[in-house]
Amino acid sequence: MSNEPSPVKPQSLAALKNVAACMGLVTRLQTRGPHLPGLGVFHGPSGYGKSYASIYAQNKTRAIRVEVGDSWTRASFLKAILREGGVQEPRGTVANLAEQAIMILGEEPNRPLMIDEADRLVTKNMIELVRELHEHSQAPIVLIGEEQLPGKLIASERTHNRVLEWTAAQPCDLEDTRKLAAIFLGGLGVHDEFLDKVRRESDGRARRIVVNLSRIAEWARNKGCKSVDGYDADLYTGTPPARRHANQRRGA
Amino acid sequence: MNISKRNWQAEWDAIRHLGSLGNFTADAIIAHVPQSPVVALHTWLNALVKLGHLKGLYLGKDAHSHHRFAFHLLSADAKAPAIPRMQMDHSDRARARDQLWTTMRVLSTFSLAELAAVASTDEIPISVNMAKHYVSVLARIDMIRFVGAKSAGIMRLKPSANSGPFAPIVRKNGVFDRNRDVFFAFAMEVAA
Numbered sequence: 097m098s099n100e101p102s103p104v105k106p107q108s109l110a111a112l113k114n115v116a117a118c119m120g121l122v123t124r125l126q127t128r129g130p131h132l133p134g135l136g137v138f139h140g141p142s143g144y145g146k147s148y149a150s151i152y153a154q155n156k157t158r159a160i161r162v163e164v165g166d167s168w169t170r171a172s173f174l175k176a177i178l179r180e181g182g183v184q185e186p187r188g189t190v191a192n193l194a195e196q197a198i199m200i201l202g203e204e205p206n207r208p209l210m211i212d213e214a215d216r217l218v219t220k221n222m223i224e225l226v227r228e229l230h231e232h233s234q235a236p237i238v239l240i241g242e243e244q245l246p247g248k249l250i251a252s253e254r255t256h257n258r259v260l261e262w263t264a265a266q267p268c269d270l271e272d273t274r275k276l277a278a279i280f281l282g283g284l285g286v287h288d289e290f291l292d293k294v295r296r297e298s299d300g301r302a303r304r305i306v307v308n309l310s311r312i313a314e315w316a317r318n319k320g321c322k323s324v325d326g327y328d329a330d331l332y333t334g335t336p337p338a339r340r341h342a343n344q345r346r347g348a
Numbered sequence: 349m350n351i352s353k354r355n356w357q358a359e360w361d362a363i364r365h366l367g368s369l370g371n372f373t374a375d376a377i378i379a380h381v382p383q384s385p386v387v388a389l390h391t392w393l394n395a396l397v398k399l400g401h402l403k404g405l406y407l408g409k410d411a412h413s414h415h416r417f418a419f420h421l422l423s424a425d426a427k428a429p430a431i432p433r434m435q436m437d438h439s440d441r442a443r444a445r446d447q448l449w450t451t452m453r454v455l456s457t458f459s460l461a462e463l464a465a466v467a468s469t470d471e472i473p474i475s476v477n478m479a480k481h482y483v484s485v486l487a488r489i490d491m492i493r494f495v496g497a498k499s500a501g502i503m504r505l506k507p508s509a510n511s512g513p514f515a516p517i518v519r520k521n522g523v524f525d526r527n528r529d530v531f532f533a534f535a536m537e538v539a540a
Binding site for chain 1: 446447450451461462465466467469470472513514527
């Protein structure tokens with residue numbers, strides 16, 4: 097036991113805006129009227145915290161989740177859904193696999209199916225399969241993808257028409273950054289100006305902010321500081337280091 | 349030890365009374381509530397410090413080299429504070445384990461703090477210690493690897509260990525993978 101109490105109360109990401117938005121989307125799909133479609137789209141640029149948000153929703157609702165791979169076929173997509181649904185070794189033709197997936201999804205009609213990297217389903221002309229699964233199982237299905245996903249879905253009119261709600265992930269604002277700092281900086285003192293700098297340098301991307309806050313916390317631990325105001329190291333921006341000039345290489 | 353089954357209100361009442369008089373020790377609480385289980389009481393006091401209800405004041409070591417603390421009351425609550433981890437029953441622990449497993453399967457790499465925060469929900473909060481325990485057990489059977497220098501604390505679930513949706517169950521002498529129906533025994537540690 098330390099003589100200085102440390103604030104170690106476990107905290108979740110529930111208060112982040114993107115987490116609340118994703119959870120709201122899933123809840124609205126689950127509680128929709130019987131005549132309404134049950135597809136939802138959660139889209140936004142890479143790093144905005146879609147994964148964090150969808151993991152929270154997955155853990156809250158016991159959703160089945162698959163992440164579409166670049167090499168996937170219809171069979172591998174359906175087998176992945178079945179494996180995540182608890183079938184150890186799915187077998188059969190694509191039609192058989194689709195039938196089994198519909199049965200599993202239909203068993204618990206409130207249990208959502210989350211499909212990450214759903215852009216790839218559109219590119220590979222597999223999105224109609226999602227519509228088929230939804231039509232027959234009535235399970236809520238959340239398509240997660242990059243910011244172009246809504247535009248790509250327009251090409252498949254029948255699927256596009258079954259989207260009940262579109263939710264765009266937003267970059268972290270100062271309030272989100274404060275909440276992340278409360279989790280990852282613990283009891284370290286920090287000013288809003290510094291947090292806003294971290295947010296700007298991280299381009300509002302949740303994962304970069306977390307990387308930076310973790311580095312800052314480590315820096316404070318190593319220096320024995322109780323405040324991070326003196327942080328003087330670089331912040332992670334995701335930008336690769338610039339090429340050094342010849343005179344720099346020579347140590348000039 | 350199942351602390352959740354115990355009603356801590358009598359001990360909390362004693363803490364509030366003693367706290368109104370000044371700083372106090374665990375022995376003073378036991379003097380007020382003699383039926384208090386000593387080990388569980390110390391665990392509970394530790395949790396109350398960490399949650400900010402009490403402040404711990406280090407008094408040094410006693411004759412048996414045990415660290416001794418006095419406590420200062422910071423909370424004004426009349427009701428004994430809830431301690432999330434201690435209130436976890438078996439099903440909550442299973443959910444916490446499922447949440448950790450789900451999270452490490454989705455995140456390509458993670459630190460313990462990130463894993464605990466992302467895996468936590470409002471219903472089942474997960475502490476860094478809880479995440480550390482589960483991760484260290486999985487690391488013992490080589491399911492988890494460090495990415496880069498160990499000191500950086502960044503880990504990943506090995507792709508070959510990502511066997512399916514059901515979280516591996518920790519047993520006394522190993523880990524049971526429900527997805528493959530396989531039991532991984534801990535390697536015997538040979539004393540040097």
